[in-house]
Amino acid sequence: MVRDLSKNRGLNLPDGVLHDDMRRAIDDPDVQIGVELIGGVPAAFELCSDLLRAGKHVVTANKALICERGPELFALAAECGRTIRFEAGVAGGVPIVAGLTESLAANRITGLRAILNGTSNFLLSRMADTGAGYAEALAEAQERGYAEADPSMDVDGTDAAQKLVILARLAFGAEIAFQDVSLGGIDGLDAEDLQFAKELGCAVKLLAVANRTKRGLELSVRPTLVRQTDAVGGIGGPMNVVAVRGDLVGEAWFAGPGAGREPTASAVLADLLAVAADRPPFHAATPAEPIRPVPVDDLVSRFYLRFRVTDRPHVFADLADILGSSGISLASIIQHAEPLAEENEDDADPPVVSVVVMTHRTAAGRLRAAAERWEKLESLRGEPVVMLVAD
Amino acid sequence: MVRDLSKNRGLNLPDGVLHDDMRRAIDDPDVQIGVELIGGVPAAFELCSDLLRAGKHVVTANKALICERGPELFALAAECGRTIRFEAGVAGGVPIVAGLTESLAANRITGLRAILNGTSNFLLSRMADTGAGYAEALAEAQERGYAEADPSMDVDGTDAAQKLVILARLAFGAEIAFQDVSLGGIDGLDAEDLQFAKELGCAVKLLAVANRTKRGLELSVRPTLVRQTDAVGGIGGPMNVVAVRGDLVGEAWFAGPGAGREPTASAVLADLLAVAADRPPFHAATPAEPIRPVPVDDLVSRFYLRFRVTDRPHVFADLADILGSSGISLASIIQHAEPLAEENEDDADPPVVSVVVMTHRTAAGRLRAAAERWEKLESLRGEPVVMLVAD
Known part of the structure; x- marks a missing residue:
């Protein structure tokens, strides 16, 4: 199902494979898995809900959908005895959903810190390397295709915070909303901030952090001074990284390209293969002592x-x-x-x-x-x- | 089952849970999964084979076993309709087996480069940071518990090469033996080699590499000059990392502690949970065009x-x-x-x-x-x- 049948997709498909009828997949009893890549929240929510109710498994790359309405969808999937997977929804090619929920399933997660927005990370790397100011670095990134014409959601921290909400729910089994994240962007930074950081032996990263503390869960996405001896400071350009701290593993890292057509395809296809192989996803169990986000103040x-x-x-x-x-x-x-x-x-x-x-x-x-x-x-x-x- | 019943393990277990009878688990119809942690090859091979033939799934942390006799065990497991998992056998807490076989399953892997031995990596970091020679750094590492009394398998590359063989089989679906790896250790290096590397803007890493080339698969474990701008060069101390290149994902990284009791437990428990949740492991399919290792020369x-x-x-x-x-x-x-x-x-x-x-x-x-x-x-x-x- 596509919105625009006339768009050239560079593919030769038999007639009838592409269509623009949202109901067709839902009503077709032969369809077992629906892959939602339409983006946006209300229409995608309706589509995924209908797919689940019709007995299909769902794979989605829709970060905003999972951030805003994930808990409802997971509950519905459980009710319908179906699976919903969303590896591509968090940090594109970084296999962090599987990492957190499967590879680290035996750990009590104590914290995570992550670089979840490639555009910001590219801008910060360029500003640090060249001494350019924010506006200059942004113009270059837009020219090279590393930043959108309207980069606001990338540079103001919104995009990274949506991903952090999803990750923190998985890691801590906590109820978390977007507003629980202490949020700040990189758009106010200037070359001298990066220079000063360098003098202090630090790199500046738009770091997404979730920390289990005695007072609750601390959540932040803000430009952060990271010591240059910390290897996270060395992750530059469009690369994303999630460093997870667990009681058994110590710290495990997952890194890769955070966006892009092929990395997203890699994650969507991994989810498809997992559903096809009948691998049930682990869902974060409700922890014995539920943890709540601390107020951002x-x-x-x-x-x-x-x-x-x-x-x-x-x-x-x-x-x-x-x-x-x-x-x-x-x-x-x-x-x-x-x-x-x-x-x-x-x-x-x-x-x-x-x-x-x-x-x-x-x-x-x-x-x-x-x-x-x-x-x-x-x-x-x-x-x-x-x-x-x-x- | 343990070798020595009298050893104090700091655990209070009901009588009869610990025993020293290898056959008991094999013959007990209630046992569904056997976890092999005895080490060594011939006895472990016999135990795992017997467990599989008795209809049990197997989880093992035994790197040498999988390197030397993995293909036989996988064939036997397939024959018996049972699963064998070995996440802890490669780089301890680094979830790379799941990463390669599940998260990156949709990719055609074109290469990987990895730091697979924490002892060597610690030694090289110390030599670079302090200007110490090999012998001096080794003495310090032994004192701090980062190196065994006999570190030969760590520093001569054997340990990393065994892991590379396992990873390359998974990544490329190729038949690979230990002898296919071009092997060199760090034990001949001196402080001046690290100094010279630094002057060239490089770090020295004991890098394990597998590269798909037109001539076949190149496999090496050797001290290697890595550019300091390459974030792999920044991975220091006992941390391990595997950077995998795939046609879709670009490059994805998995990193974590390569050894240790808790990280190993994290990996063994993840495998146990996966088997218990009935998640069938992907096995590397025989590729359409099988690739062979090139001769080391x-x-x-x-x-x-x-x-x-x-x-x-x-x-x-x-x-x-x-x-x-x-x-x-x-x-x-x-x-x-x-x-x-x-x-x-x-x-x-x-x-x-x-x-x-x-x-x-x-x-x-x-x-x-x-x-x-x-x-x-x-x-x-x-x-x-x-x-x-x-x-």
Whole structure:
């Protein structure tokens, strides 16, 4: 079933194989497995539900569908005694769904950290390697086909967060919604952030993290400083990686191309073969002690903050005061960059400088409270950059 | 079943659960799955064969068994309609058997490169990081429990080659024996080899490689210069990694701890769960065009050669002549290290120096022929170091 019969797909198929009738597969008793690749959520949900109710197994590559309505579909599949597989829905060619649910099935998962968006990872690699700014790197990526014309879902963390929700459900058997993820994108970063990270011996990655803590499950997708000695920092370009920590295995890694036609086909076909071979998927069992996501304000981390401020007396003191009286303890505060020439053409204005602050471990909520105050600072220019610092 | 009933295993088990009667599990009709963890080949082969013939499924962590007698066991399992799984037999906690045979089942595998021995990888990481020589790094690794008292099978490549044989059978559906692997160890390396690699922007890894070529399957386990920009070069310490190249997926990676009690348990339990869930393993189908290993002399690569020679006139010329007349084309020849002080105490002797040669792509057989000639050189001191250079 395709939407547009007239589109040239570069294939020679016998007449009648391609059709545009959604009901035909559902009503055909000879069809045993439906593969959903139409994308979008409402129509795909209806299609998959109808397939399951008609007694077909389902294979899908639809990440948004599984993120938003996966639990309903899994319940329906169980009710119908049918299987739903979605390896291609998370990180394309990275065989992480099978990895988590089958290869690591004996482990109690304690955490995972992952690079789940190839576009962002490519942009960050280029910015680090060439010193380019975000806009420049994006233009190059769009030219080379590594970024969409509208890259917002890739660079603002949405895409990675949808994948993290799916993975964390599988890994922790927890009920998780998109809103449980502390979210930040890479679109506010500048070349100097990557340069500063490098000086600290770190790479910047859009890291998706899920951590089992005593307070609950911490979930975040944010630009993160990762030590260069950590091999995750070495995963560059469009490659995705998921590093899973389990009580038995220690840390196991799955990596590969996160998107693309052929890697997606590899995952869809693996699912098809698995269904055809009658391999029942493991489903995350409800754990003995269910774990809940912590509120995003309760995420605890070290933070990197970069402010652009006019270089007036007291600006350091004002910032330090806001952070300190918000209960945020500072590890260091550094006036980092040289005054930016282009912003200082009018000699009467004081120069604009970057101030980088590294905090000790603190709750994200304190930072949010502090932000309400620093937004009112007269000397602040633009939105400050917030990154996590991996431990 | 255990060998020694009196050994304290730190477990409280009801009486009668532990016993030392090999036949009991085989003859018990209630036993459905046998897990073989006794090690060694002949006794394990007999046990697994008897279990299969008695209608039990088998899970084993025995690498040597699968390398040496796997094909016989798989044939017997098929005959008996039973399953044999061995995830723990290859790279411990790295879920590569499931990865190759299930997640990547839709791919035509074109090659794989892997780090399959944690001891060697730890030693090479330490030598690179600290400048220590082989003996010094080994002593430290033994002290810290990363190397056995007798590490020969780890450092001479045997262990990694056994794993490569198993992986390459799965990946290429080919008949492969241990002797088909071009084999070299890390025990001849010295600090200066790692230093020289670093100057070239490379890391040294004991790399296990299988490559589909027009001439057949190239198989090697040898110390190899890997570019530092290649993320495989960043995998250090006891971690193992298998990077698989497939026509659809591009390159997918599986990584984790290659050995250890818990990672092995993780893999054995995953196999047990898979058998219990009745997931039939995929077995490598006989490919339409069977591929055969190329003779080890036909392995084609760039090579790094390091000779220790007394610094006499003509020694460069002698070496260059031997290599040239053996048909080996040189990319560069460098007198690398300073004269080694300790070998030059007697002022009458000419100093001993290291000469490093980088070749263009050449067949290993030519190198073997040249070796027969350079071994006769009067100025040669000790065995030359031979490494591959990854493309």
